[in-house]
Amino acid sequence: MVNEFLILMKQELIITFIIFVLLFIKLGKQETKNETLINLVNILFTLNLISGFFFQQSGTLFGDMFYTNGLFTFEKNLLNLGTLIISLQSYNWLKDHKHVSEFYILMLSTLLGMFFMISSQNLLMFYLALELSTIPLAAMANFDLEKRRSSEAAFKMIISSAFSSGLLLFGISLVYGTMGTLNLHELSIGFVSTPINIFAFILLLAGFAFKISAVPFHLWTADVYEGSPVSVTSYLSVISKGAILFVFTTVLYSAFSPIDDTFSETWYNMLFLISVITMIIGNLFALRQQNMKRFLAFSSIAQVGFILIGVTGQSREGVASVIFFVLIYIFSNLAAFGVINLVSAETGRENINDYKGFYKTNKGLSWVLAIALFSLGGIPPTAGFFGKFFLLLAGAGRGNYLLITIAALNMVISLYYYLKVIKAIFMDANDNPIENVKAGWSPKMAMIICVAGIVITGLASGAYNYIHSLLK
Amino acid sequence: MNLSLLIIVPLLTALCILPLKQLKQVRAVSLIGSLAQLLLCLDLLWSYMKERKAGNSAAFLFEDNYTWYAPLNINYHIGVDGISIAMILLTAFVVIAGVLVSWKMEKLSKEFFFLLIFLSLGAYGFFIALDLFTLFFFLEVAVIPKFMLIGIWGSGKKEYSAMKLALMLMGGSALVFVGLAGIYFNTNSFDLIQIAGMDIPIEVQKLFFPFAFIGFGIFTALFPFHTWVPDGHSSAPTAASMFLAGISMKLGGYGCLRVATYLMPDAAHEYSTIIIVLACIAILYGAFATMMQTDLKYINAYSSVSHCGFVLLGIGMLTKTAIDGAVLQMVSHGLMTALFFAVIGMIYDRTHTRQVEQLGGLMKMMPFISTVFVIAGLCSLGLPGFSGFVAEMTVFMGSWQKADAFYRIATIIACASIVVTAVYILRATGKAIMGPIVNNEHLSLGDAGWNEKLATGLLILGIVIIGIAPFLLKGLINPGTEIIINKIATLGN
Numbered sequence: 016m017v018n019e020f021l022i023l024m025k026q027e028l029i030i031t032f033i034i035f036v037l038l039f040i041k042l043g044k045q046e047t048k049n050e051t052l053i054n055l056v057n058i059l060f061t062l063n064l065i066s067g068f069f070f071q072q073s074g075t076l077f078g079d080m081f082y083t084n085g086l087f088t089f090e091k092n093l094l095n096l097g098t099l100i101i102s103l104q105s106y107n108w109l110k111d112h113k114h115v116s117e118f119y120i121l122m123l124s125t126l127l128g129m130f131f132m133i134s135s136q137n138l139l140m141f142y143l144a145l146e147l148s149t150i151p152l153a154a155m156a157n158f159d160l161e162k163r164r165s166s167e168a169a170f171k172m173i174i175s176s177a178f179s180s181g182l183l184l185f186g187i188s189l190v191y192g193t194m195g196t197l198n199l200h201e202l203s204i205g206f207v208s209t210p211i212n213i214f215a216f217i218l219l220l221a222g223f224a225f226k227i228s229a230v231p232f233h234l235w236t237a238d239v240y241e242g243s244p245v246s247v248t249s250y251l252s253v254i255s256k257g258a259i260l261f262v263f264t265t266v267l268y269s270a271f272s273p274i275d276d277t278f279s280e281t282w283y284n285m286l287f288l289i290s291v292i293t294m295i296i297g298n299l300f301a302l303r304q305q306n307m308k309r310f311l312a313f314s315s316i317a318q319v320g321f322i323l324i325g326v327t328g329q330s331r332e333g334v335a336s337v338i339f340f341v342l343i344y345i346f347s348n349l350a351a352f353g354v355i356n357l358v359s360a361e362t363g364r365e366n367i368n369d370y371k372g373f374y375k376t377n378k379g380l381s382w383v384l385a386i387a388l389f390s391l392g393g394i395p396p397t398a399g400f401f402g403k404f405f406l407l408l409a410g411a412g413r414g415n416y417l418l419i420t421i422a423a424l425n426m427v428i429s430l431y432y433y434l435k436v437i438k439a440i441f442m443d444a445n446d447n448p449i450e451n452v453k454a455g456w457s458p459k460m461a462m463i464i465c466v467a468g469i470v471i472t473g474l475a476s477g478a479y480n481y482i483h484s485l486l487k
Numbered sequence: 488m489n490l491s492l493l494i495i496v497p498l499l500t501a502l503c504i505l506p507l508k509q510l511k512q513v514r515a516v517s518l519i520g521s522l523a524q525l526l527l528c529l530d531l532l533w534s535y536m537k538e539r540k541a542g543n544s545a546a547f548l549f550e551d552n553y554t555w556y557a558p559l560n561i562n563y564h565i566g567v568d569g570i571s572i573a574m575i576l577l578t579a580f581v582v583i584a585g586v587l588v589s590w591k592m593e594k595l596s597k598e599f600f601f602l603l604i605f606l607s608l609g610a611y612g613f614f615i616a617l618d619l620f621t622l623f624f625f626l627e628v629a630v631i632p633k634f635m636l637i638g639i640w641g642s643g644k645k646e647y648s649a650m651k652l653a654l655m656l657m658g659g660s661a662l663v664f665v666g667l668a669g670i671y672f673n674t675n676s677f678d679l680i681q682i683a684g685m686d687i688p689i690e691v692q693k694l695f696f697p698f699a700f701i702g703f704g705i706f707t708a709l710f711p712f713h714t715w716v717p718d719g720h721s722s723a724p725t726a727a728s729m730f731l732a733g734i735s736m737k738l739g740g741y742g743c744l745r746v747a748t749y750l751m752p753d754a755a756h757e758y759s760t761i762i763i764v765l766a767c768i769a770i771l772y773g774a775f776a777t778m779m780q781t782d783l784k785y786i787n788a789y790s791s792v793s794h795c796g797f798v799l800l801g802i803g804m805l806t807k808t809a810i811d812g813a814v815l816q817m818v819s820h821g822l823m824t825a826l827f828f829a830v831i832g833m834i835y836d837r838t839h840t841r842q843v844e845q846l847g848g849l850m851k852m853m854p855f856i857s858t859v860f861v862i863a864g865l866c867s868l869g870l871p872g873f874s875g876f877v878a879e880m881t882v883f884m885g886s887w888q889k890a891d892a893f894y895r896i897a898t899i900i901a902c903a904s905i906v907v908t909a910v911y912i913l914r915a916t917g918k919a920i921m922g923p924i925v926n927n928e929h930l931s932l933g934d935a936g937w938n939e940k941l942a943t944g945l946l947i948l949g950i951v952i953i954g955i956a957p958f959l960l961k962g963l964i965n966p967g968t969e970i971i972i973n974k975i976a977t978l979g980n
Contacts, residue, residue: 438638
């Protein structure tokens with residue numbers, strides 16, 4: 016029993032352990048230097064990431080509340096990897112910050128929440144984990160303590176997530192009322208498409224849509240992304256979104272799997288609609304943005320639209336393409352944020368216009384940003400091309416060619432704004448370009464991981480095949 | 488013969504360029520790399536001929552098939568037939584000429600040559616692919632380097648042209664993607680050979696043929712999606728213009744033929760009238776639009792629209808001779824237009840203008856360049872002895888075989904464009920090359936250097952060989968077009 020507990024929950028336990036280590040360091044009398052602390056955490060993270068690949072086992076704990084298997088372990092590993100990259104990138108920003116250990120404690124608490132969320136086998140457990148992962152996030156959004164925008168972001172975040180949690184909770188209570196159980200597995204067997212159940216499903220869907228910032232529930236995203244420190248923005252847009260997407264697919268395919276025709280139609284049409292408007296609105300808004308963070312915020316909304324196409328596929332390939340895309344998205348978006356983070360920490364400049372003539376002063380960083388943006392835009396040979404291709408292919412699986420035509424044309428629109436940034440970097444002249452930014456070893460390392468990921472994940476089919484084999 | 492070398496060699500060349508520091512080294516590596524490409528292609532041609540002579544009648548030779556994404560049935564499947572070899576040879580010629588012409592490129596030379604070589608990788612990959620995913624992958628690989636080349640090293644309204652080009656081409660490939668997805672879900676395969684062996688239901692073909700054909704058509708300046716051509720070509724630096732017009736537009740023609748027409752022949756029959764009408768519009772419109780241009784690059788760019796119309800016309804006619812003609816026209820136009828852009832670039836480098844009225848009497852200052860200009864012009868207007876005549880004549884012969892008033896009228900309209908071509912070519916040549924000297928500062932200008940002589944010499948060699956001995960190229964592509972026409976003939980009836 017104890018053994019099982021230790022092995023099945025190893026990832027959660029290690030994260031908890033790191034949180035406690037940090038707490039003890041904080042409580043201790045000695046002042047620890049920021050650099051030491053960050054390096055220590057990074058080492059522990061790396062160990063955590065490595066350990067995730069060993070002793071993989073599947074099983075349930077706590078009376079079917081907690082369930083883990085190879086797929087979930089892999090998803091958690093992905094989040095671990097992303098968090099490690101973000102931690103490496105934040106070095107320049109954190110080393111002068113007053114509250115390093117608090118930052119890490121909060122970040123790890125949210126990560127812990129996401130782990131539980133992925134593993135939750137019961138909607139109640141899911142809700143608890145979700146709250147654990149959102150409330151510290153709001154505190155993190157406020158981490159540029161001197162900036163008013165940062166507190167504003169935190170406030171917007173907490174209000175909107177409280178609202179979406181309310182919707183989720185309402186949906187969950189309706190489900191409990193009609194079905195008498197919250198266990199995902201039992202729900203999937205007994206689900207019937209009565210109007211009240213469909214209503215509950217829509218409420219749940221709305222709650223999820225809030226968290227992944229799908230249109231029309233996206234309004235909080237841009238402001239929160241813009242106001243938060245860059246590290247938190249990247250965490251929000253990649254890790255938090257990725258975790259919710261994992262759970263989203265699990266819930267949609269287990270508890271609310273479309274069993275009968277009426278429900279199947281509602282299920283599909285809802286997702287189809289959300290996916291299309293998310294793509295279009297995200298793209299149209301991204302076209303006009305001037306601030307890099309806001310720009311990436313809207314582009315990430317559009318990306319969610321693409322990911323939802325994969326979800327509509329309702330096939331093993333569809334789920335595989337979603338997880339595969341999140342993996343690629345981690346690399347690509349974090350590479351882009353890594354550069355922005357570095358530039359913002361060293362010079363404080365965040366506008367697209369500031370990046371004019373960037374190539375003259377920062378050759379390496381320009382290429383990293385360019386590769387990241389190409390990957391986000393879906394240009395081969397970067398991995399983004401493969402990710403988008405498979406998502407769209409999965410979406411076409413149901414024979415809805417209208418959807419993929421819209422999506423394919425949206426890719427062209429999205430390319431326009433990515434290329435606009437590329438144009439600013441490589442082609443535009445500027446009298447006052449951003450000066451040469453020196454990256455320390457740790458952001459450099461993060462960028463190497465990201466770029467290697469972008470190049471290799473697509474060209475080598477290993478990652479996709481592995482994900483596909485994990486799905487049953 | 489390992490076909491993957493065609494991808495590996497450019498890739499290695501490009502990677503070798505990256506760490507270099509000096510301009511000299513960059514040039515040397517690019518030249519060696521493109522020379523290796525050319526030798527490789529000649530070797531490929533040689534071994535292909537040998538196989539064919541030995542009686543190997545397989546549709547595609549030197550096939551390699553590796554599983555790439557097993558769950559999705561995606562393979563890295565490559566192989567060549569005569570048509571692809573003709574295209575590959577064309578690419579090798581244009582790349583080496585492009586490298587030679589950009590010898591003096593000093594602004595960010597490393598990045599320039601890197602992108603140029605990387606672009607050739609995309610083209611080779613596209614021409615050898617026998618798997619639709621692989622093909623699509625390489626099609627898109629070849630888009631972004633063009634954007635960068637035009638945007639960074641171009642002239643005039645370069646950012647605008649680069650963006651327009653990238654977006655229109657990506658739009659084209661988006662349509663291609665929908666077409667491919669349609670094929671995939673009705674055959675459950677991306678493999679070109681497998682799909683060609685299946686009968687796709689005609690309704691499916693009719694639905695997805697337009698996507699694939701228009702998508703590829705955008706690459707080859709299908710009317711009304713040709714608008715990227717003039718801007719893109721004229722803003723691009725010389726080598727990129729050569730590449731764009733010489734190879735990149737051929738990606739589209741090849742795709743229209745190999746993917747759209749070959750895999751969906753029934754739909755090709757259905758839509759052939761529309762294709763022919765659009766092609767005729769492109770031919771005439773391109774020719775008349777050229778007459779109004781005063782910028783040498785715009786002249787050549789619009790005439791490319793007109794000349795690529797012949798490719799589409801040949802494909803639309805769906806007869807053996809016409810399709811042969813379309814392929815010949817692709818090769819011929821590739822060489823000719825690359826030569827034209829190269830020589831325009833040389834004139835521009837010296838006189839710093841491309842406006843016809845500001846030029847005059849160049850023959851006196853730079854006899855070599857001027858002669859090359861005249862040769863390119865004569866080839867463009869279809870003078871016998873050069874490749875242009877052979878190609879256009881074959882297309883006309885093929886179209887005339889269709890004994891129906893509609894096809895006859897289309898052929899006559901297309902033929903009529905030759906007169907217009909003669910007008911603009913001869914006018915530009917007469918004014919800029921012959922004529923009196925307009926600007927006395929031009930008197931001090933020098934003639935072509937060794938690199939420019941070599942580059943143009945190679946391209947002229949190609950043009951003249953095809954012009955004098957067209958049977959060589961026709962023999963090379965014959966088995967390839969035969970397979971396509973057989974498929975059209977059996978399924979179409």
